[in-house]
Amino acid sequence: MAKLARSEELVRARLEGLQDLHGEGSEEAEVIGAHLLLLDDPEFSDEIRMLVESESLCSEAAIHQVTEESAAILESLDDEYLAARAADVRDVGNQLLRSVLGLPLDTWDDLAAPSILVASDFFPSETATLPPGMALGLCTMEGSPTSHIAVFARGMGLPAVVGTDLPELQPGTLMAMDGDTGEVYVDPTQEMLDVLRERQERQNRAEEKAAERTHEPAVTLDGIHIEVAANIGSDEDARRAVERGAEGVGLFRTEFLFLDRTRPISEDEQYEAYRSVLSAFGDHLVVVRTLDVGGDKQVPGIEIGEELNPFLGLRGIRLTLARPELMRTQLRALLRAGTAGQLAIMAPMVAGLADLMDFRTALEEAERSLAGDGLEYATGYQVGIMIEVPSAALVAARLARHVDFFSIGTNDLTQYTLAVDRTNREVAGRADAFDPAVLRLIAETASAAGSSGCWVGVCGAMAGDPLAVPVLIGLGVTELSVAIPSVPTIKERVRELDREACRTLANRCLGAADSSEVRMLLNTV
Ligand code: PEP
Ligand code: MG
Numbered sequence: 001m002a003k004l005a006r007s008e009e010l011v012r013a014r015l016e017g018l019q020d021l022h023g024e025g026s027e028e029a030e031v032i033g034a035h036l037l038l039l040d041d042p043e044f045s046d047e048i049r050m051l052v053e054s055e056s057l058c059s060e061a062a063i064h065q066v067t068e069e070s071a072a073i074l075e076s077l078d079d080e081y082l083a084a085r086a087a088d089v090r091d092v093g094n095q096l097l098r099s100v101l102g103l104p105l106d107t108w109d110d111l112a113a114p115s116i117l118v119a120s121d122f123f124p125s126e127t128a129t130l131p132p133g134m135a136l137g138l139c140t141m142e143g144s145p146t147s148h149i150a151v152f153a154r155g156m157g158l159p160a161v162v163g164t165d166l167p168e169l170q171p172g173t174l175m176a177m178d179g180d181t182g183e184v185y186v187d188p189t190q191e192m193l194d195v196l197r198e199r200q201e202r203q204n205r206a207e208e209k210a211a212e213r214t215h216e217p218a219v220t221l222d223g224i225h226i227e228v229a230a231n232i233g234s235d236e237d238a239r240r241a242v243e244r245g246a247e248g249v250g251l252f253r254t255e256f257l258f259l260d261r262t263r264p265i266s267e268d269e270q271y272e273a274y275r276s277v278l279s280a281f282g283d284h285l286v287v288v289r290t291l292d293v294g295g296d297k298q299v300p301g302i303e304i305g306e307e308l309n310p311f312l313g314l315r316g317i318r319l320t321l322a323r324p325e326l327m328r329t330q331l332r333a334l335l336r337a338g339t340a341g342q343l344a345i346m347a348p349m350v351a352g353l354a355d356l357m358d359f360r361t362a363l364e365e366a367e368r369s370l371a372g373d374g375l376e377y378a379t380g381y382q383v384g385i386m387i388e389v390p391s392a393a394l395v396a397a398r399l400a401r402h403v404d405f406f407s408i409g410t411n412d413l414t415q416y417t418l419a420v421d422r423t424n425r426e427v428a429g430r431a432d433a434f435d436p437a438v439l440r441l442i443a444e445t446a447s448a449a450g451s452s453g454c455w456v457g458v459c460g461a462m463a464g465d466p467l468a469v470p471v472l473i474g475l476g477v478t479e480l481s482v483a484i485p486s487v488p489t490i491k492e493r494v495r496e497l498d499r500e501a502c503r504t505l506a507n508r509c510l511g512a513a514d515s516s517e518v519r520m521l522l523n524t525v
Contacts, residue, residue: 250481
């Protein structure tokens with residue numbers, strides 16, 4: 001048992017050292033902090049000790065068993081985010097095991113030259129300890145876009161291809177990769193290398209140019225200001241988004257605050273998080289979406305129960321209307337925090353007028369309860385809804401009278417319009433937001449909004465695709481909310497366009513037969 005305690009101490013000291021190295025607030029430091037919490041979690045360490053004492057297992061076997069059992073529980077939760085956290089548990093277990101076995105904790109001693117690093121998967125502590133400048137890219141056979149490897153790669157500005165099939169490779173094999181397209185080349189020809197180098201140089205030049213002007217507004221050639229905002233999930237994201245030149249937040253996915261915990265986050269904790277994001281953006285608008293769980297997003301402590309079609313079930317606003325306590329707590333926290341900046345509150349998955357009116361009633365009730373408690377709260381905030389269910393787009397003219405804005409969620413709007421489950425790999429190729437049917441719903445929404453004076457943004461992934469920007473602007477969208485790293489390039493894309501020309505183009509896209517024709521038209525811009 002003394003050996004186990006010593007090993008824990010060694011791992012703890014190493015993690016603390018790494019945390020200091022990366023500096024407070026960095027993504028690396030946050031992941032390492034989560035590992036420290038796990039290492040000290042009594043459920044984890046006591047369980048190992050219990051197996052050693054009462055089942056007479058050696059420390060190594062006990063660590064392995066507890067690690068695998070804990071990881072398996074997370075993986076069985078039918079939630080991509082939590083399943084990805086199983087990697088953290090295995091990472092901590094692996095470090096502890098290496099320490100008990102007297103093996104070195106550092107993996108990178110043999111790395112002699114900057115290289116593309118290939119593995120079935122990387123532990124977060126491995127990516128966090130990469131010697132600076134030694135990784136040219138990361139390639140894994142396991143992993144998903146929400147796994148830590150993807151988060152780290154993005155944070156370090158490294159190209160990464162995750163979850164790809166690769167043959168067995170010897171160290172020193174010549175390789176090339178394109179993180180944008182997900183292509184990996186083993187032993188590429190000189191010709192291929194020349195093509196890729198040229199592509200890389202062109203991209204570097206474009207990114208440098210975009211970064212230089214990212215703190216300037218995005219104005220079209222004919223003088224129309226398009227607001228380029230960021231999609232965020234935490235207050236740490238807010239800081240990075242400001243640095244990257246985001247002109248506000250177009251989508252704060254608050255469900256991220258509810259993850260990594262066993263019970264829903266309290267009103268005061270939510271208040272602190274919202275306040276910090278609103279303060280970071282000062283006079284810029286921060287659109288906070290109320291809790292959007294259900295479907296493929298499950299949150300510990302919020303039981304939804306078995307559903308045959310979860311995407312058509314208790315999801316988004318349907319869930320928070322069915323659990324008024326959740327809605328009330330969140331709205332109270334938001335309204336209290338709203339005094340710190342420019343707040344907009346947005347409801348997800350609104351299907352029609354009844355959902356919207358119930359949402360407005362919940363807002364009035366939250367205001368009344370705060371007034372009753374004598375607490376200060378915001379009054380001049382904006383109210384909006386996501387347009388992500390086709391029925392809402394079709395009655396947008398009725399909805400527009402009761403909101404300040406619409407934000408189009410093209411991820412779900414595409415899924416529901418084309419009847420394509422966004423999580424099903426078998427039909428992933430059919431989920432194309434460029435389908436004219438989806439474009440017509442966006443057009444319907446924008447024209448309904450225009451007649452009522454409310455603004456329209458897009459916060460689905462389509463907003464961050466440079467190919468989509470002209471058609472969205474042409475259809476009447478004036479705000480694009482995109483992933484943080486895309487802010488500079490989307491701003492630059494806006495600056496190349498003329499809104500009148502975009503309108504003509506958008507009309508042609510609406511008349512196209514299918515998404516291939518739309519893409520062909522857009523590729524001419
Ligand atoms: C969308 O559906 O487009 C959207 C932005 O919401 P989410 O991806 O969080 O469902
Ligand atoms: Mg959605």
